Amino acid sequence: MIEVEVKAKIDDFKEMEERLSKIGAAKSKNEFQEDIYFASPIVDFAQTDEALRIRTTNNDIFITYKGPKLNSEAKTRKEVEMSIESAKKAKDIFEEIGFKEARTVRKNRQYYTYENFEISLDDVEGLDPYMEIEIALEDGSDYDDAQNKIFELFEKLGVTDGFERTSYMELLENLNNE
Template identity: 45%
Template sequence: MIEVEIKVKIDNKDEIIEKLKKFGFKFIKKKFQEDIYFNGIDRDFRKTDEALRIRDDDGTFFITYKGPKLDNISKTREEIEVKIEDKEKMRLILKKLGFKEVLPIRKIREIYKKGDIIASIDNVEGLGLFLELEKSISDSEITKKDEILNELLDLLKSLNISKDKIIRKSYLELRGEYGKI
């Protein structure tokens, strides 16, 4: 799966929500997420622009690999995700294999959806408020990536947010603690 995504820092959450609803987005849910990241054994994921994490999504657990970003504008990248039963056992397996655990990222996420576009408003511990706009496509639809990115950029413009505000860094990179264990 390819996740076409753009992210911006916001400080006007209520205004953004009001505009999303005006454009037909519906509130889906509010949830807690904790992401436990790991750095590689044979390579430094900071240098290869990859990510490996265990996500606690309100008590449902996933392990996710994210490949390098595919363009210079967005956070579009390959994402492979598998549901797991026990996050602590998976965490232990990864640590025993030599992966280096990084301090977790915690956030409260509010999800809004219109068609196949998801708008998430994240309140990230220690970082503040962000808006993420994303749409997922299959690997075979990679030729549609630019078209979808333009669709998300148009939505961003409709929200009166300049594309100059786009942040390509992950929350982990923004926190500046990728290498801290």
């Protein structure tokens, strides 16, 4: 699967919830997510623009690999994800083969659906409010067309700046380095 995702800093969750309601977006769920990111013993993920994480949600646990970004404006990248039964066991396996925990990111996320978009309002511990809009594509689909549609939806919602290609983990790291 290819994930085309764009995120932007927003001013206020309540205001954005009202805008989403006005265009007919349907709230689908609230979810707490804890993401444990790992550093590879083989390559520097910061240099290769990849990510490996264990995500624990209210109901599920996943291992996710995110490949390098495929274009320059959005976070378009290959994503491979699988369900697992235990975050602790997966973390133990990763550490036994040389991976190191890099950072944990915790967020409360409100999901909305609109047409073929998944929209999330993200309250990330340590960061300002953000909104992400994404479309999942099959390999070989037109990434640029999907990206343009995402930016059109942001504009429809009144968001024309504050776009960010950096991951939440990197944003938190940058705050620590200031």
